[in-house]
Amino acid sequence: MSFFRIKKNVYPLFAIVASIAIIVYALVMAKRASCSYFLIGAYFWIMIFGCFRSCLRMLPIYIIVGGLFSALFYLATGVASSALTMANRFGGIFLAVAIGMSVESVTMTRNLSQLRCPRSVTLGMLIATSFTTVLRTEINRVRESMKTRGAGSILNPKIFYRAFLIPFVTRLVKISDTLALSVETRGFALGKVEYTVYKKENIAFSDILFLVGIIVGGTLAVVL
Amino acid sequence: MKAVELKQVSFSYDGEKKVLDNVDFFAEYGEITLISGASGQGKSTLSSIICGIIPNVNEGVLNGSVLVDGEEMQGKRLGTICRKVGIVLQNADEQIVHKIVEDEIAFGCENLAFAPDDISSKINEVCKLMNIDPKWKTRSLSGGQKQRLITASTLAMGQKIVILDEPLANLDKEGSELLMSILRSLCEKGYCIIISEHRLDMIMPYADKVWHMEKGKIKQIEDAFSYLSGQSKQIDDVCPRFISKDYAFRLENVGFSVKDRKILDDVTVAIPKSGRVVLLGENGCGKTTLLRLISRLYKPTKGRITQNIDERFGQKNKGSRKWFKSVGIVYQNPDYQLFMPTVRAEIEFGAQSKEYAQCVMERFSLAHLADRHPHSLSEGQKRRVSIAAVLASRPQVLILDEPTVGQDYEGLKSLVDILNSEHIDSGNTMITVTHDVRCAKALCDIAVVIKDGKVASIGGKDKVDEFFSLSKD
Numbered sequence: 001m002s003f004f005r006i007k008k009n010v011y012p013l014f015a016i017v018a019s020i021a022i023i024v025y026a027l028v029m030a031k032r033a034s035c036s037y038f039l040i041g042a043y044f045w046i047m048i049f050g051c052f053r054s055c056l057r058m059l060p061i062y063i064i065v066g067g068l069f070s071a072l073f074y075l076a077t078g079v080a081s082s083a084l085t086m087a088n089r090f091g092g093i094f095l096a097v098a099i100g101m102s103v104e105s106v107t108m109t110r111n112l113s114q115l116r117c118p119r120s121v122t123l124g125m126l127i128a129t130s131f132t133t134v135l136r137t138e139i140n141r142v143r144e145s146m147k148t149r150g151a152g153s154i155l156n157p158k159i160f161y162r163a164f165l166i167p168f169v170t171r172l173v174k175i176s177d178t179l180a181l182s183v184e185t186r187g188f189a190l191g192k193v194e195y196t197v198y199k200k201e202n203i204a205f206s207d208i209l210f211l212v213g214i215i216v217g218g219t220l221a222v223v224l
Numbered sequence: 225m226k227a228v229e230l231k232q233v234s235f236s237y238d239g240e241k242k243v244l245d246n247v248d249f250f251a252e253y254g255e256i257t258l259i260s261g262a263s264g265q266g267k268s269t270l271s272s273i274i275c276g277i278i279p280n281v282n283e284g285v286l287n288g289s290v291l292v293d294g295e296e297m298q299g300k301r302l303g304t305i306c307r308k309v310g311i312v313l314q315n316a317d318e319q320i321v322h323k324i325v326e327d328e329i330a331f332g333c334e335n336l337a338f339a340p341d342d343i344s345s346k347i348n349e350v351c352k353l354m355n356i357d358p359k360w361k362t363r364s365l366s367g368g369q370k371q372r373l374i375t376a377s378t379l380a381m382g383q384k385i386v387i388l389d390e391p392l393a394n395l396d397k398e399g400s401e402l403l404m405s406i407l408r409s410l411c412e413k414g415y416c417i418i419i420s421e422h423r424l425d426m427i428m429p430y431a432d433k434v435w436h437m438e439k440g441k442i443k444q445i446e447d448a449f450s451y452l453s454g455q456s457k458q459i460d461d462v463c464p465r466f467i468s469k470d471y472a473f474r475l476e477n478v479g480f481s482v483k484d485r486k487i488l489d490d491v492t493v494a495i496p497k498s499g500r501v502v503l504l505g506e507n508g509c510g511k512t513t514l515l516r517l518i519s520r521l522y523k524p525t526k527g528r529i530t531q532n533i534d535e536r537f538g539q540k541n542k543g544s545r546k547w548f549k550s551v552g553i554v555y556q557n558p559d560y561q562l563f564m565p566t567v568r569a570e571i572e573f574g575a576q577s578k579e580y581a582q583c584v585m586e587r588f589s590l591a592h593l594a595d596r597h598p599h600s601l602s603e604g605q606k607r608r609v610s611i612a613a614v615l616a617s618r619p620q621v622l623i624l625d626e627p628t629v630g631q632d633y634e635g636l637k638s639l640v641d642i643l644n645s646e647h648i649d650s651g652n653t654m655i656t657v658t659h660d661v662r663c664a665k666a667l668c669d670i671a672v673v674i675k676d677g678k679v680a681s682i683g684g685k686d687k688v689d690e691f692f693s694l695s696k697d
Contacts, residue, residue: 104323105323106322106323106324106327123321126321126322127321130320130321130322130323133363141560142560144521144560145555145560145561146563147521147543147548148519148521148543148548148552148553148561149548149561149563149573149574149613149614150545150548150549150574150617151563162563162564162565163563164563166563166599167559167560167561167562167563170559170599171559171560174318174559175318178313178314178315178318178319179318179319179321181277181281181313182313182318182319182374183319183321184277184281184302184306185275185277185302185306185310185311185313185378186306186331186332186335186377186378186381187303187306187307187332187335187336187381188331188335189302189303189335193303193335194337195334195335195336195337196333196334196337196338196339196340196343197334197340198327198330198333198334198340198343198344199330199340200340
């Protein structure tokens with residue numbers, strides 16, 4: 001019965017496919033009004049399937065960025081349809097990002113591991129997603145140290161190189177070295193090595209419904 | 225049966241200079257084996273050889289016999305060795321890959337192809353042992369919890385031989401004792417625990433065998449108690465008795481919150497001018513935040529901080545370039561603060577004069593390293609350079625966040641002596657955060673104990689004794 005269970009998140013691989021489908025539809029049909037209807041429908045559709053928070057988070061960013069570019073294009077061309085085209089293109093991209101944001105990196109990694117995707121790719125993805133926080137913290141710490149040692153402005157190329165870039169790169173190299181060593185000593189190896197997946201991702205009925213909904217919606221927007 | 229045995233092992237990174245020279249060493253199941261010695265004597269190299277990092281990851285010329293559980297390990301791949309020997313590296317924070325504790329622990333088990341049900345039971349077992357919750361978010365863990373998580377993640381892989389490289393470096397007394405008692409209980413279950421550590425005062429009650437490393441040679445210490453107690457003594461304070469006249473900072477009902485989380489609340493304390501204040505407290509109690517508020521890196525969300533260093537700086541909590549020339553900050557990690565091409569240039573940067581920079585370099589025994597790049601130095605040397613560089617600008621206030629982490633006993637003594645003699649010469653105000661019982665009293669005129677973001681008590685050197693003995697209980 002697990003096939004019919006209520007799931008919190010979309011099956012990761014379907015999330016990737018849905019994101020790509022939305023981008024393709026939005027880019028191909030950007031000039032049509034039906035594209036806007038499709039994107040609005042897709043927005044509410046993906047909200048139902050576990051992307052509620054990410055959709056709400058992306059909305060204000062879309063309004064600002066999409067609105068800005070649409071306004072710029074309208075001012076440049078004087079034609080309302082070019083503003084609509086831009087709004088649709090950005091809408092597609094932001095919707096795809098919203099779906100991506102709602103998928104946990106660990107579930108995505110496990111799903112790809114299950115499908116025998118090379119481990120260098122899956123671990124790389126996992127580390128890359130967790131590294132954004134590390135990067136932000138390191139940048140803040142180096143900038144703060146520059147301030148406390150009176151190194152001067154970061155806009156000066158010489159100071160940027162010496163007081164920012166050198167300590168920053170040194171830290172990143174150190175962190176990467178430690179991480180690589182830790183991962184290897186915890187049994188990670190590339191090549192044909194046997195491994196298991198702790199929590200397997202399984203397809204549920206809701207996942208199929210989610211993907212079919214996106215594809216049918218997009219197709220209808222093209223046909224009608 | 226011996227868990228680990230090294231026979232006539234020699235190692236050299238470049239094929240010429242021997243880091244280990246004909247070393248004979250063993251560790252047994254059911255015991256905690258301590259490897260002690262000054263920085264740079266080969267302790268980490270020895271650990272790396274046992275767990276297969278050398279020669280599988282770090283290359284070099286390795287001779288002799290390395291037996292693990294009676295089996296020769298020379299020529300075996302890291303993937304094979306790590307099934308027998310687990311290693312917990314330094315800097316737990318930098319090793320966490322996953323967002324949730326259970327995923328992090330599962331990582332090693334997945335790599336060793338454990339069945340999902342086995343992984344689940346391993347996770348529950350080690351989480352219970354290490355006193356952590358499998359559902360916790362890894363980024364919100366304290367330093368001590370992260371250290372326990374990385375240890376748990378290693379233990380879940382099921383090795384009976386576990387090596388820990390400076391596991392207590394960033395832990396407070398309570399966290400250290402918890403970790404050590406867990407390791408003790410593992411020994412009782414038949415594990416072989418090998419620890420490389422500088423904080424011998426913490427290890428003393430737990431170590432079964434002690435080995436001393438020096439210049440690539442290792443010898444077993446027969447009288448472990450005398451050896452350990454000799455290197456765990458409290459350092460004497462050489463500063464004259466301090467009498468408070470005026471204050472440098474006055475904090476009134478100071479609070480600091482991030483979103484809804486209160487980090488500091490209602491902190492009221494006066495930091496005397498030309499005094500030495502030590503901030504004490506458990507990991508995560510708010511000591512570093514308090515340092516950052518005093519040094520104007522953060523602004524209080526509540527209350528008021530008044531400075532009495534110089535009228536020019538005003539009372540607006542804004543840290544200008546001139547402010548940071550008067551308030552020198554030494555970070556826990558020296559990597560952030562070193563950016564000049566040579567040690568000499570690093571110390572001369574911001575120094576009052578080149579002559580004074582030279583004098584500081586000699587005082588810190590760095591003159592022979594003057595032309596080296598700061599990032600090419602050992603951790604202990606880098607720490608000395610970062611402190612020397614800040615002191616060379618003769619700040620009126622010196623703020624030190626865990627300045628003694630990773631220092632061996634001799635290095636610790638010399639660092640405390642330098643800081644105190646500089647304090648006597650310049651009359652600076654010194655504010656230090658430390659977990660190290662050996663040096664806390666020697667750097668203290670006034671001790672401020674912080675608990676759960678509040679000042680729990682203020683006193684003199686007796687407060688240091690009280691704090692550490694209470695922690696011990």
